[in-house]
Amino acid sequence: MDDEHLQRDLHIAELLKRSLFDELSATERETLEAWMNEKEAHRRQFDDLDRDALADDLLEAENYDVEAATMRIFAATGIGEKPEEQPSKVSPLYLSTWWKIAAACLFLATAGWSWYHFNGRDISMNESANARSVVVPGGNKAILLLSDGRKVELEAASNGLLSQEGDARIIKLEDGKLTYQSDNGSRSRKTVYNTLSTPRGGQYQLTLPDGSNVWLNAASSITFPNQFDGNERRVSITGEAYFEVRSIPGPDGKRTMPFIVEAGNERIRVLGTQFNINAYGDEDGILTTLVEGSVIVGHPLDSVTLKPGQQSKMKGSAGYKVSKPDLEEVLAWKNGKFIFNQASTKSLMTQLSRWYDVDIDYRDDVAGIYFSGGLSRKDRLEKMMELLELDGRLKLELEGHVLKVMLNESRKVK
Amino acid sequence: MRFPKFGCNFWPLMESPDLNDSTHYAASLKNDDAETWRHLIRIQYPVLCRYAEKMLKDPAAAEDLTTEVFVKLWQKRAEFNDLLQIKSYLYTCIRNGCLNLIRGKQREESRNQAFADIHLQTDQHTDLELIHIELLAAIRKELDAFSPRMREIFILAYFKRMTNEEIALKLNLSNQTVRNQKALGLSLLRKKLKPKYPLRHISMLLLA
Secondary structure, X not given: OOHHHHHHHHHHHHHHHHHHHOOOOHHHHHHHHHHHHHOHHHHHHHHOOOHHHHHHHHHHHHOOOHHHHHHHHHHHHOOOOOOOXXXXXXXXXXXXXXXXOOEEEXXXXXXXXXXXXXXXXXXXXXXXXXXXXXXOOOEOOOEEEOOOOOEEEOOOOOOEEEEEEOOEEEEEEEOOEEEEEOOOOOOXXXXXXXXXXXXXXXXXXXXXXXXXXXXEOOOOEEEEEOOOOOOOEEEEEEEEXXXXXXXXXXXXXXXXXXXXXXXOOEXXXXXXXXXXXXXXXXXXXXXXXXXXXXXXXEEOOEEEEEOOOOEEEEOHHHOEEEEOOOHHHHHOOOOOEEEEEEEEHHHHHHHHHHHHOOEEEEXXXXXXXXXXXXXXXXXXXXXXHHHHHHOOOEEEEEEOOEEEEEEOHHHHHO | OOOOOOOOOOOOOOOOOOOOOHHHHHHHHHOXXXXXXXXXXXXXXXXXXXXXXXXXXXXXXXXXXXXXXXXXXXXXXXXXXXXXXXXXXXXXXXXXXXXXXXXXXXXXXOOOHHHHHHHHOOHHHHHHHHHHHHHHHHHHHHOOXXXXXXXXXXXXXXXXXOOHHHHHHHXXXXXXXXXXHHHHHHHHHHHHHOOOOOOHHHHHHHHO
C-alpha cells in the first residue's frame, strides 16, 4: 500500500473518530462525504458504524494485558534497559572545577536503615480530624539524637531553641522545620555528631550548620556534625533525603568546600548543590539522580559523573548504569505527592507502607501488576485503596495497621 | 513526562508522548525511548490482538503473533522515519501473519472453505479493515489517560448508551461510583480535547 493511500485511510479513520466524539467542521464533513460517495462499501462502513459493535471490539481489546505484553516485548528487545548516554568515567577522588553554579542531585541509594534504633510506637500519632481511623497520612515527625545521647521528639517540642551543640544553636522554626545556626566564623573546639531520624509516616526539613537544606522522607535518617571544618563536609544518610547544598568556600578560600554524602557503599561528591537522597534498604539497587549541575557518584568498584537528569544505578561488578528517569516521579515525595509510572505493586505498597505506617500482607502473588498514576500524600489511605481497587485487579483490606493485598476474585474467575 | 495537577481523585495520569509530531514519534522509537514504546504498545497492542483474534479465532495465538510483530518492528526500527510507516508496517505484518497461520493450518487440515474466503478478500476490504483498526486505535488514544475501569464505564455509557444503573449492575459498582467515574472521564477528555473541539455530543450524553 502506498503512503498517500495509507495517509488518506488514516485521515478517514481520524474523521470517523471525530464524528463519534464531536461535530465535524464543514470541510471535514465534506471530506468524509466525498470518501463515502466513492464506493458503496465506504458508505456501508460509515452507516454500519454501529456503536455497539465498536464498543464490543473496544471492550474485547481491554481484555488483553497491556502491561504483561509490554514486559514481554521489552524483555525480548531490551528496551528500557539501555543507558541514554555512555557515562564519562572519572577517578573517584578526582574533582575538577567543572562545577559552575549549584548542582542539584537526586540520590537514590540502598543502605541499611538505622532509624529503628530511635523509633518507637510511643511517637504520638497525628490524630487530626480523622479520629475514626487508626491509619492516617504521615506528618511532620522526627527524632533528634544529640551527641550526649538525649533524644528530642520534634513533633511534641515547642518552637524555638531546643538545644545547643558547641556553637550551633538548634532551633525548631515551625512544625516540620529544624535549623542549626552558628555565629559566623566561630568554631568550637569539638566536633560532635547529631542524628535526625523520621519514623514511618514521618518527614522533616533540616537546615544544616552550613546553611544547606535537607528534606528527610519517611523512615530515613541523616547523621551530621554540629560544624563543618576541615577540607570537606561529610554527612551520612539512610532512607531517602533531598539536599540543597549551599556553596561555601573551602580552606583555600577559593574553591567550594566539597560536600559528601555517604549512603551504604556509595559516596556522592558535590561542590554545593541541591540534591535528594533515598537510601531505603528495601529498594533494589542504589540509584543516584542528578537534576542540575554535576556530581560524582563513587563506589569501591566504579565511579561515574552524572549530567542533569541522569540517574545512576550500581550493578555490582558491571559497575554503574546510567539512565534518564522521570524527575517529577523521583521528586514526588518531596513535593507532597505519590507518583507512580508503571510501578510494580510491591514498590507502590512499600511506599504506602512507609508513609501510612502500615505493614503489607501479600495474600496472593501480585507480580506483573503495575500501576501508573498519582495522588497527594495528604490523602487518606482509604482513598488510595479505593482508587487502586477501582482499577479492578486488586482487592485490599485494612485491618488495624496491616494492609492485606489480594487479587480480585471476580477477576481470577474471568 | 508531565502529570496533570493533583487533588483530583482519579487514578491513572498517564501522559502521552508528543503524538502530533509523527516524525518525532518515530525518532523516539528509533532511539529506544521507553515511554514512547510503552505508549505505542498501549494503544496498538490490544487493537491488533483483537483484529488477529477475529481472524484466527484464538486469543493466545493472536497475542503471540502481535508480540512477535512488535519485536520485528523493533528490529527494523531504524528504517522508519514516520509514524505512518510504522502503522502501515504493523497492520501489514499482522494481516500477513494471520494469513500465514491460517494457510499453515489449512495445509495440515487439507483445504477448506476459509482458505477460499481469504483469497476472495480484496484490497478494498483491507482498506476498510485498516480504517476500522485505526479507528479503534484512535479511540484508545483519546481514552489513554483513563484507568481500565474508567474506560470500561465510558465505553458502556457512551458507545453502548447504558444507564448508570445498568453499568453499576454489570460491573458490580455503586451508582455513585459510576457517576463519579463518568464525570472524571469527561473532565479528562475536556482537558485533552477542548482545544480541538467542544465535545458537545459527549458532554450531553454523559451528564444526562
